[in-house]
Amino acid sequence: MAEAFSLPALKDRMQKSIVSLRDELAGLRTGRASASLLEPVTVEAYGGRMPLNQVATVTVPEARMLSVQVWDRTLAGAVEKAIRNSGLGLNPAAEGVVIRVPLPELNEERRRDLTKVAHNYAEQARVAVRHIRRDGMDLLKKLEKDGDLSQDDSRKLGDQVQQATDAAVADIDNVLAVKEQEIMQV
The missing domain is CATH 3.30.1360.40 (Gyrase A; domain 2)
Structure with a gap:
């Protein structure tokens, strides 16, 4: 039995990456x-x-x-x-x-350091989302190769996976922007 493709499951995994990012960013102090x-x-x-x-x-x-x-x-x-x-x-x-x-006072240099840490956390989340996208695309290719999915359906689902990936990366960028503003606020 071939593995089934589930777009909602992929989106759920992407959301978990965003939740994980929020948790990590919550640990970055803002004063x-x-x-x-x-x-x-x-x-x-x-x-x-x-x-x-x-x-x-x-x-x-x-x-x-x-x-x-x-x-x-x-x-x-x-x-x-x-x-x-x-x-x-x-x-x-x-x-x-x-x-x-x-907790020491946050000076300008320390705020910049925290912003860099936040960017690293966000990049890790983006990488996780891209890995999830790759897993989904690989599964679609396998299903198409095995004859369980037509080329048109595979392409349509691939476009949906890409749209979900773009949306997740946009969410990550928004979460990062909010945290960055919070860190730099004096």
């Missing part, structure tokens, strides 16, 4: 402390990599400070190291099982 800032951080723990929220609780005690309460005392050093190496420009200070993460 205010937010627990979601540390969501992309993964910690080397128990022989593997784990999201920070699976080994600690992140709270916001004040506007420019995050507090990370590590559940397992032995992981405090690994959590501190993961936050420091996350590329978010943070300098955590450990106090036992509590790690305080002061």
